[in-house]
Amino acid sequence: MQLPDSQVAVLEAASATEDRTIERLSEATGLKPETVTGAAFDLETEGLVEVSTDETVSHQVTDEGETYAEVGLPEVRLYRAARAAGADNDAVPMGQVIDAADLDGPEVDIALANYARKGYGDIDSGQVTADPDTDPDADPEAAALASLCPGDDEAQRPPSSQSEADDADALDRLVRRGLVDRTERAVRSVTLTDAGVTALMEGVETAETIDRLTPELLASGEWRDAEFSAYNVEADAPAERGGSVHILRQTADRVKETLVGMGFREMGGPHADSEFWINDCLFMPQDHPARTHWDQFALDVPPMESIPDDLLDRVRSAHLEGVGEDGDGYHSPWTEAVAREVDLRGHTTSLSMRYLSGTEIGDLDPPERFFSVEKVYRNDTLDPTHLLEFFQIEGWVMAENLSVRDLMGTFEEFYRQFGITDLEFKPHYNPYTEPSFELFGTHPETGELIEIGNSGMFREEVLRPLGVECDVMAWGLALERLLMLMYGFDDIRDVHGTLCDLDLLRNTEVLH
Amino acid sequence: MPVVDVDPDELRRLTGHDEKSDEELKTDLFALGLEFEGETEDGLLQLEFGPDRLDRLSVEGVARSLRYQYGDDRGVYVPNTNDADWTIVVEESVPDERPCVTGAVIRGVDLDDDALDSLIQLQEKLHATMGRKRAKGAIGIHDLTMLKGAAYDPEGDGGPAGNSITYRGVAPDGDRFVPLDADREMTPAAVLADHPTGETYASLVGAYDRYPAIYDEIGLFSFPPVINGRRTEVSTDSRNLFVELTGTDQWTIDRMCNVICYALDARGATIEEVGVDYPDGRLVRPDFEVETKTVTHDRIESMLGIDLDVEETVDLFERSGLDAVPDETDGTYEVSIPPYRTDVIHPLDLIDDVGRAYGFNDLDPRYPDVATVGSRHDRSKLESAARTRLVGLGFEDLLNFHMISEPENYDRMGLTAGTGAYGGDPPVTITEPYSEDYTMLRTWALPSLLMVLENNTHRTYPQDLAEVGLAAYADDDENTGVAERRTVAAALARHDATYENAKSRLAALCRGFGVDLVTPATDHPTFIDGRVADVVIDGETVGVIGEIHPRVLVEHDLDLPVVAFEFRLDALA
Structure with missing residues (x-):
């Protein structure tokens, strides 16, 4: 029979005729007691030994207990002093008795409490009386305490069976008074079974323990007789990082997943585009304050050559003459030269314009839903919540007879996916939508009302020049805003751009 | 957006509503589209609103709008x-x-x-x-x-x-x-x-x-x-x-x-x-002529998604400071517009007024009963797939700015604009740059990764970084004058980094997308001579791989080797 070495040692040290304690086996084998215990239980499972357990109780007198064993329990000392002062006849002032008993500090309270409990007498209004029938020498607690103190003759006296119960009570009391510590301990002992004796007689060999499982062990089958050495499985392991998808990309993916699930198709298109697609199609007047170079990045490239002529004419007409019989247009100048200038897009609505015009993927028939989560560029002041580049979530629905209620229902559904409920719609103004709404929602953590997007129904001055005859509702918001809401980041610069903090990216909680 | 400072006491006096608390006023103003932004030192309410209703740029104008909202005033008012x-x-x-x-x-x-x-x-x-x-x-x-x-x-x-x-x-x-x-x-x-x-x-x-x-x-x-x-x-x-x-x-x-x-x-x-x-x-x-526009009842109902009767609709117009004369024969209203309005350039603007008077937040949201099929854009799917594969190879996915400075894009990489080397394409520059740190669009993404390494030398190594993102260069053949491309860049900064580390990861990435990779030797000033190669995928040269030149490392305050590769994303398609 092959057994691990610790089991072999315990088996050989155990006896069939005598219970041997773990402690004794530990001494005999030179193994740690916990190793012996583990081996003993393993051997018991194999039926080679029996493990028996004795619960033993031992008592140890505390420092305080030893003091009282020497000078007497405080209440006994108080009684003796009271008797000496004649309190068995007349009440005596307490202070006088305490002084006489030489009690000090906490001993006074201890003495008074136990004096009354044991019926030594009464303490009332600072006066002490003593019961003349009490025998302080027969106090069971004093006796029990004395019996535990070595060197005391009485300790050797075997307790009479009559007094055992009293002694147990007195001992409990001493434990509660903190004069004696009680330790309860299971002592395990091991005895060889018949099978164990037989195994020893037949011979027991030590099996190897294995640190690492190797291909050779597996191939040879040696693992069958192997004992695997135990690791400290609670110990820390070296840090492992792996890679992770950027947190803003993860957030974008979640938005994309949500929108695709709601039936939206994703758009793509140029980052550098003409003012025509970025602003003019959107019915932004050319003298609009947001169209100055202070707000957008103009690029040093030639003007855009190819813009469909008929579309250009219709957009110009919308700006200057309006759309429909009662449309007025703007009282602002409009030139083709401005329309052909190329900028970095300040919003991804340029993509929406390209798709709606039919130039991107052909004419669209309602119903359609489209979205994008793409970068936009704005000449903004850099601060913890604003960068020159950020992601805009843009979405729109094209259908016959859409109403403001459909717009509200769509947004409620979208924002609910991100834990934002109780939307409020603040009437707002955009040059390109009417009606327009700023969207407000309740912050999932703080409960504040916060702005979470801008929305509206595209104006006829936007849609008709593009050739769209039905309704289109649209909305947009910054992805970073959603990210900061979901993660509670307070500085977007730690995340986006070359000043990012690698540790922040490495340690950000996984989104799901 | 315009912000107007309004004294709440003046507002109460001008509206004749002394009983309104500041809080009630704020709620009423929010419904009008004026958002309370804060208070001035003198206790004036700072109200922000869209730049359409410029007649509300004074306390008098705000008060007039409130009186209409409260129903105290109705219809068009023109001073004598x-x-x-x-x-x-x-x-x-x-x-x-x-x-x-x-x-x-x-x-x-x-x-x-x-x-x-x-x-x-x-x-x-x-x-x-x-x-x-x-x-x-x-x-x-x-x-x-x-x-x-x-x-x-x-x-x-x-x-x-x-x-x-x-x-x-x-x-x-x-x-x-x-x-x-x-x-x-x-x-x-x-x-x-x-x-x-x-x-x-x-x-x-x-x-x-x-x-x-x-x-x-x-x-x-x-x-x-x-x-x-x-x-x-x-x-x-x-x-x-x-x-x-x-x-x-x-x-x-x-x-x-x-x-x-x-x-x-x-x-x-x-x-x-x-x-x-x-x-x-x-x-x-002054020109106080009252203009009119024709609004159809059907359009009001379809835009708001509710049924209204004519009387109710006229009432909503009047509570917006407009007058409306219904023409029952063709279901229209002739709506009169007071001369202080600067924003009404289409009948739809009047429907918006009806909606505001009705109370948009009183409308019951409904999910549109319109079925469409959603899907991702092909390029966006490819980007995500490349990103996922890179992360699986242990890279930390990064997101950097597309705008960069010329020294960062070229000089600090040892590169000269207009050369044939990868990343050496001519720049698209910003006409009036806001900051000297952002004067052009990056022609490649490795400079961004080197900058991230430079800013994170206090973080533990290895630092294996990757980015799938936009790069662009000037190209007159493009309608926009800008050639935009998606690029895949990766860098390994580790004490024992060698060319082989980069090559093995690039090879794994290419295998994952089922494309053939060869890496013939080439020259590139960003990399060490003899340890740099073209990335040739399916027979086309699409990028570069190698050990970064010590000159570039020292320039970026890096004191350990960095190996890197970058190539065009569409090579994986």
Whole structure:
């Protein structure tokens, strides 16, 4: 029979005729007691030994207990002093008795409490009386305490069976008074079974323990007789990082997943585009304050050559003459030269314009839903919540007879996916939508009302020049805003751009 | 967006609603689209709103809107006007760039400090919005009693004579006047050069041959759009005002004038017309003509998604300060629009008013009963797939700016613009860069990764970084003049990094996408000679791989080796 070495040692040290304690086996084998215990239980499972357990109780007198064993329990000392002062006849002032008993500090309270409990007498209004029938020498607690103190003759006296119960009570009391510590301990002992004796007689060999499982062990089958050495499985392991998808990309993916699930198709298109697609199609007047170079990045490239002529004419007409019989247009100048200038897009609505015009993927028939989560560029002041580049979530629905209620229902559904409920719609103004709404929602953590997007129904001055005859509702918001809401980041610069903090990216909680 | 400071006590007084608490007012204002932003030191409410309802740029205008909302006022209101006594005569010398002028006389104003502050605020806010920082329209308000008009017979028929002032062009170093906030006479040119306000607005007229100026019998008293003369300065003692506006567009300045007239009318003043005599004809201003537009009942119902009866709809129009006359035969309304409205350019704008009066937040949201099929864009799917594979290979996915500086993109990488090396394409530059850190679009992404390494030398190594993102270069063949491409960049910064580490990861990435990779030796100034190769995928050279040159590492304060690769994403498609 092959057994691990610790089991072999315990088996050989155990006896069939005598219970041997773990402690004794530990001494005999030179193994740690916990190793012996583990081996003993393993051997018991194999039926080679029996493990028996004795619960033993031992008592140890505390420092305080030893003091009282020497000078007497405080209440006994108080009684003796009271008797000496004649309190068995007349009440005596307490202070006088305490002084006489030489009690000090906490001993006074201890003495008074136990004096009354044991019926030594009464303490009332600072006066002490003593019961003349009490025998302080027969106090069971004093006796029990004395019996535990070595060197005391009485300790050797075997307790009479009559007094055992009293002694147990007195001992409990001493434990509660903190004069004696009680330790309860299971002592395990091991005895060889018949099978164990037989195994020893037949011979027991030590099996190897294995640190690492190797291909050779597996191939040879040696693992069958192997004992695997135990690791400290609670110990820390070296840090492992792996890679992770950027947190803003993860957030974008979640938005994309949500929108695709709601039936939206994703758009793509140029980052550098003409003012025509970025602003003019959107019915932004050319003298609009947001169209100055202070707000957008103009690029040093030639003007855009190819813009469909008929579309250009219709957009110009919308700006200057309006759309429909009662449309007025703007009282602002409009030139083709401005329309052909190329900028970095300040919003991804340029993509929406390209798709709606039919130039991107052909004419669209309602119903359609489209979205994008793409970068936009704005000449903004850099601060913890604003960068020159950020992601805009843009979405729109094209259908016959859409109403403001459909717009509200769509947004409620979208924002609910991100834990934002109780939307409020603040009437707002955009040059390109009417009606327009700023969207407000309740912050999932703080409960504040916060702005979470801008929305509206595209104006006829936007849609008709593009050739769209039905309704289109649209909305947009910054992805970073959603990210900061979901993660509670307070500085977007730690995340986006070359000043990012690698540790922040490495340690950000996984989104799901 | 415009912010207007409003005294809540004035608001209560002007609306006649003393019982409204500040909180109730804020809620009522939010429903109008005016958002409470905070309070000034003096306890005024700062209200932000969209730049459509510019008639709300004063406490008087906000109060008028509230009175409509509360149902205290209904329908279109037009102030009475008295006949013109004064005329602005426009001379041929007026600069071509700023041909338009308009105005009004206001009598019987009672300007306490609050009212004067409100008027000045309204003037400034109108300048900032409709006036396009005074370029399109500028307002001058004068104490009428300080003006000495020339006798003028508008009809030229010997009838009752009135007073006139003239709008004309003046030589930059022509007539002198004492401008506001000055104590000496200055020529217009001196004002632009030496006066603080003049310096601010010098760019508006500096290039003109002749500067715009307004004269009375005494002389030059206004230098629009820059500054008024001190002689006619308005104070709390002023009782009669002359309002003049000049600009590039008659409609715009007429509407700005109307907004001011309505605000002063709300304080009990009387509006008096002013003649504007252009060389080719006479206008009488302010123009309080009420325009009309036709709105169909069906469109109102379909836009709001609710059923309304005609009576209810007319009521909602009237509570918006509009009048509506229904035509039951064709289901339309003829809607009258008061002359202070600057935002109604289509019937849909009137439907928006109906919605606001109804209360958009009282509408019941519904999910549109419209089925469509969603999907991702092909390029976006490819980007995600590449990113996922890189992360699986242990790279930390990064997101950097597309804008960069030329030194970062080229010089610090040891690269020269316009060379054939990967990343050496000609730059797309930003015309008026905001910051010297962002002057062009990056032609490749490795400079961004090196910058991230440079900024994270205090973080533990290895640092294996990757980015899938945009790069761009100037290309006249593109309609936009910009060739945009998606690029895949990766860098391994580790104490024992070798070319092999980069190659093995690039090979794994290519295997994952089922494309063939070979890496023939090449030259590239960013990398160590002999340890750099072209990335050739399916026979096409699409990128570069190698060990970064120590010169580039030292330039980025890196004290350990970095190996890297970058190539065009579409090679994986």
